[in-house]
Amino acid sequence: MNVSADLDSDTGEVSDTVSDSGLIVAVDGPSGAGKSSASRGAATELGLRYLDTGSMYRALTWWLLDRGVDVSDAGTVGALAAEPRIEVGTDPQAPWVRVDGTDITSVIRTREVTDAVSAVAVVPRVRAHLIAQQRDIIAQAGGIVAEGRDIGTVVAPDAPVKVYLTAAGAERASRRAVESSRSPAATRIDQDRRDRLDSAQSGKADDAVEIDSTSLSLDQVIDTIVRLAREYSGVPHQRHQSR
Numbered sequence: 330m331n332v333s334a335d336l337d338s339d340t341g342e343v344s345d346t347v348s349d350s351g352l353i354v355a356v357d358g359p360s361g362a363g364k365s366s367a368s369r370g371a372a373t374e375l376g377l378r379y380l381d382t383g384s385m386y387r388a389l390t391w392w393l394l395d396r397g398v399d400v401s402d403a404g405t406v407g408a409l410a411a412e413p414r415i416e417v418g419t420d421p422q423a424p425w426v427r428v429d430g431t432d433i434t435s436v437i438r439t440r441e442v443t444d445a446v447s448a449v450a451v452v453p454r455v456r457a458h459l460i461a462q463q464r465d466i467i468a469q470a471g472g473i474v475a476e477g478r479d480i481g482t483v484v485a486p487d488a489p490v491k492v493y494l495t496a497a498g499a500e501r502a503s504r505r506a507v508e509s510s511r512s513p514a515a516t517r518i519d520q521d522r523r524d525r526l527d528s529a530q531s532g533k534a535d536d537a538v539e540i541d542s543t544s545l546s547l548d549q550v551i552d553t554i555v556r557l558a559r560e561y562s563g564v565p566h567q568r569h570q571s572r
C-alpha cells in the first residue's frame with residue numbers, strides 16, 4: 330500500500346491526508362501515556378477512523394456490573410462475553426460506545442468500571458471475542474488509528490505503522506489525577522495496581538517506534554505519529570505548530 334500526495338483541483342494545494350488508504354496505525358502503551366488524545370488527534374489530521382479498544386473492554390465490564398455479575402468469577406465472565414451487542418463509533422472527533430443499543434460513552438469512564446475492567450480484560454474468552462470484533466472493525470474501516478495494549482502485537486500485528494507510547498509513572502499519575510480530580514498519590518497506587526493486572530495483555534511490538542511523552546506536548550506526540558504515517562504512505566509532511 331502506498332499513497333501519493335494528491336493535488337486538489339479547486340485550491341491547487343497538496344492534500345496531506347492518507348484517508349482511504351487502508352492504512353492501519355497501531356498505538357499501544359499504558360494508561361495515562363496520552364494514547365487516546367494522541368490517537369484521536371493523529372486520526373483527525375490523517376483523515377483516518379479511530380478505534381479505542383479499551384472502550385470495548387469497559388463496555389463489557391459495565392454490562393456485567395449492571396447485571397450484578399461478580400467480575401472476579403472468570404468462568405461466568407467468559408461465558409457471558411458474547412452476550413451483549415457492543416458497538417463503537419469510529420469518528421475520531423466524537424467516538425461513542427453502545428451496549429444493546431444504549432449509549433454508555435460516559436458511564437464506562439466511572440471509577441467503578443475502571444476498578445473492575447482489568448479483571449474482565451484478563452479472561453481469555455473475553456479477549457478472543459473482542460479481538461475478533463476489533464479485527465472486523467479495523468478491516469472495514471478503510472484506514473484507522475487503533476489504540477490499546479495489544480494492537481501491534483496481537484490485534485493487528487501486520488500494521489505498518491506502530492507506536493508504543495509511554496510516560497514516566499509519576500507523570501502518568503498526575504495527568505490521570507487531573508482528569509479524575511483525585512490526588513496524584515492515590516491515583517499512582519491505582520495505576521500501579523492496574524499496570525500489574527494489565528501487564529500480561531500489554532506489549533511493545535519489536536517493530537514499534539517508542540515515544541516517551543513525559544516531556545512532550547500533545548501536539549508534539551500527534552506530530553510524531555502523523556509524520557510516521559505520512560513517511561510510510563509517501564505523503565509530504567507539513568509540521569503543524571498548533572491545533
Ligand code: DC
Pocket residue numbers: 360382383384386387446447450451476477478479480523527530
Ligand atoms: O485504556 P483503558 O484504560 O480504557 O483500558 C481499559 C482496560 O482494558 C484496561 O484494563 C486495559 C484493557 N485493555 C486490554 O486489555 N487490551 C486492549 N487492547 C485495550 C485495553
